[in-house]
Amino acid sequence: MIQANTDEQWLPLYEALASPVRLSIINLLAADMMNVKELAEAIGLSSAIVTMHVRKLEKAGIVHTKMVRKQGGTHKICSLAEHSISIELPNPALDLRKVHDVSVPVGHFTEFEVFPTCGIATVDKMIGQFDDPRFFLEPERMNAGILWFGKGFVEYKVPNYLVAGQRPLALEITLELGSEAPGVNENWPSDIEFSLNGKDIGMWTSPGDYGDVRGRFSPAWWGDRVNQYGLLKVIRIQENGTLIDGQHMSAVSIGEIGLERNFWTFRIEVKEDAVHVGGLTLYGKGFGNYNHDIMFRVFYEDIRGV
Template sequence: MLRTNTDRKWLPLYEALASDVRLHILELISVNPMNVKELASALGLSSAIVTMHTKKLEKGGLIRTELVRRGGGTHKICSLALSRVELTLPQGESQARDFQEVSVPVGHYSRFDVHPTCGLATLEKIIGQYDDPRYFHEPERMYAKILWFSRGFVEYRIPNYVLPSQALEEIEISLEIGSEAPGVRADWPSDIHFYLNDTLLGVWTSPGDSGEGRGKLTPSWWTVNQYGWLKVIRITAAGTFIDGQRLSDVTLQDIVMARNEWQLKLAVPEDAVHIGGLTIYGEGFGNYNQDIVFRTYRSTSGG
């Protein structure tokens, strides 16, 4: 996910979106990456016109192009570079919200207890071997962009940048996750538990492990779990919400704040009703080009 605002640096992106043809191109390649000739045929336009539009989309960061060998020739294939863009509009001074954002790679966990099936991978290769929890200690794990396990937990320590002079208003956590099924199965429920500073925020039941098609970002050599679901968890003074729906009655006041850090734990415990495992997709895997994003919104006390 890309977060933008009204800064002039985003003009190429907004200009890229300001065209019916370019929006149609985005729709087409979201289904299947295509070359310029294929797009021209689908749109009923010349290749020269389509090339102009794809250059604008690429300049705006919405698509990427790569040379691919196919059918005995080399083709410049267009595919989506983003799956979601969030625009924050200017707000009045009284509504301004200060926030700190930390992006945590999936391999930067501080503690774990995982059970096979399990493993980790970088964008290029598996780390160690499949189904051997010892490799979760491997120093190369810091470069992992995907990890999975059938039950257990991983815990991340995230710096707490909220100052004593600031009042915490909201915590937002976004990440792409899914179950860990044998092979790929759409119907493989898993009760994924979210903890913050040892407080259970709630449980979300993942419906399965992708199910059909490839992840938009997943490397071509990867053949199993392809993508998950982008879940956005918000902890406020009114409760905890996931994708806008109430997850629990846990509020900010229920979480014991540590001075220097937050401890985020993702777990599938052995006493869960549905023990379907957990896959965490980081930047370069799945459908959302991001790691675990942790935001704290705060205001100055006494405003």
């Protein structure tokens, strides 16, 4: 799912949707993968014009393409990269001016226990060797842009910048993640659990480990047949429960997680006894499709003087 809002960064997405031709391409690709020539014939336009439209859809993250050898030639095969788009409009109940934002790099975990397959890398190189959890202790991990493991957890300490008289209304956690299969596998479910300050806030089942095309921000040295991108997930803990991408995840409310502490502890985990033990890949800045680290945003109201 693409989780968009009214920030200007999403203009390419809205521009991509503002075309009858591009909407026709989306409808065709929803039924099956097609190459540019097949799309052009179905729509009644030249391949050059269709290629231009496909590029706009690629830029918006709606369509992805790959070059495939077929029938003695090379074809650009197009398919849908996403199957739904959620647009969050400004919520007057949450004064967007009253927020504290914290971005935590994926390598800044403070506790971990991971099991192979596993690894960690910066935008420049692999840290240590594949499948050796010892390298999760390497000091260079602080610069990591991606990490993955078959089961286990990573845990982060997040500073709390709320001060006396500021009452939290909601906490949003935004991150890009997926499963961890040997190699890549789009059909590799994994039950990923989240907790905050020791309180379980819910579980999400990742559908797979994605590597059919390169991530938009994959470094040039990063291999083609390894984890390339994940799904952007937005967890929101509010007064009436916890949501993920706008859907109910648990009944845990903002008042139950102890946000009055000086720092918060956020854990991401794949348990050994989960129904789907499919591992976890966490994408940060310099990898994946979104080029940002784990983002925490707390909405609050000022109750001083009330």
